[in-house]
Amino acid sequence: MSLDRDLETFAQLGTALWIAPERARPVVIETLGAVSLLELSEDRALERAAMLMLARAESRGNAEGTLTSLASGQFGNPFFKLAPSERFILVALHSGRWSYERVARVMNLDADAVERFAWKSRVRLGAAQGILPAGPKTLGTHCPEYDFERPWTQRFLDEEIPNGRERIFLQNHLMACSLCQNALNRCRDLYFRADKAIPKDLAQEDFVRELSRIRRRGLVFRRKSLVTFRDGLLAMLRQRDIQLWLALAAALLFYRYFR
Numbered sequence: 471m472s473l474d475r476d477l478e479t480f481a482q483l484g485t486a487l488w489i490a491p492e493r494a495r496p497v498v499i500e501t502l503g504a505v506s507l508l509e510l511s512e513d514r515a516l517e518r519a520a521m522l523m524l525a526r527a528e529s530r531g532n533a534e535g536t537l538t539s540l541a542s543g544q545f546g547n548p549f550f551k552l553a554p555s556e557r558f559i560l561v562a563l564h565s566g567r568w569s570y571e572r573v574a575r576v577m578n579l580d581a582d583a584v585e586r587f588a589w590k591s592r593v594r595l596g597a598a599q600g601i602l603p604a605g606p607k608t609l610g611t612h613c614p615e616y617d618f619e620r621p622w623t624q625r626f627l628d629e630e631i632p633n634g635r636e637r638i639f640l641q642n643h644l645m646a647c648s649l650c651q652n653a654l655n656r657c658r659d660l661y662f663r664a665d666k667a668i669p670k671d672l673a674q675e676d677f678v679r680e681l682s683r684i685r686r687r688g689l690v691f692r693r694k695s696l697v698t699f700r701d702g703l704l705a706m707l708r709q710r711d712i713q714l715w716l717a718l719a720a721a722l723l724f725y726r727y728f729r
Contacts, residue, residue: 473512473682473685474678474682476512476513477516477678477681477682478565478678479561479562479565480498480516480519480523481674481678481681482561482565482566482668482669482670483520483523483524483558483562483566484497484498484523485669485670486549486557486558486560486561486668486669487523487524487527487554487557488527489550489669495677497523498523499680501523501526502681502684502685503684504519504522505518505522506685506687515685517576520562520576521576524554524555524558524577527554527558528554528555530554547667547669549667549668551598555577556590556591556595559573559577559584559587559588559591560588560591560592560664560668564665564668565670567629569630570585570588570630582620585620585624585625586619586620588628589621590619592624592660595660595663595664595667596660596663596664599663599667601660601663603657603659603660604653605621605623605653606649606652606653607649610647610649612643613643613647613649613650614639614640614643614650621653621657622640623653623654623656623657623658624657624661626654626657627654627658627661
């Protein structure tokens, strides 16, 4: 996944958690700037920043979301009536196309729990819009098992079923089974309703470019700090009196432990 796509997702996570752009932008910038000073890979840095931003939003509860959604004219959007963690997981899956594994790392869950959480969040959002997806009332002999807490239809739409035997079976089965076709269509309706409700106010090219500059500045500062410390250490070790003190300390240690 490209850095720009990750930064765009990070910006969308910010607007989903804080809603009002004038509140979300400073939080996104502060969090990314702080994490950019840590010795982390690109992927892990964005995950750590997302984790911190979610924790910060959860610590304030859903009251701020209700007030800011009202102030920003978004109160009619049922998405903002969800809890911060629910809004977070939907943006990560829909806008970021994050895998269950990646979401699990950020939210400190396992993959099965991510599935259940995602489904619960989508169903809650769907219920607010009058959409109540249902699985097949009966199953045919060859129908896949339908778990009402984490249905296979959701994994199919989230592209969490890899190209292999299971996916080939489902694709072939769907061509012949109207029961499973209907279940998938109901899930697809819920999926796209959720996607449409997710805000994308901060996913602007200029803001993504600004976040990219912040990330680069953090990396440059970190490298300069490392170089400055190394150069300072080497300069200190070149001093004659420091060398004498180190030699004396080495001699004392040798005398104590090896006499």
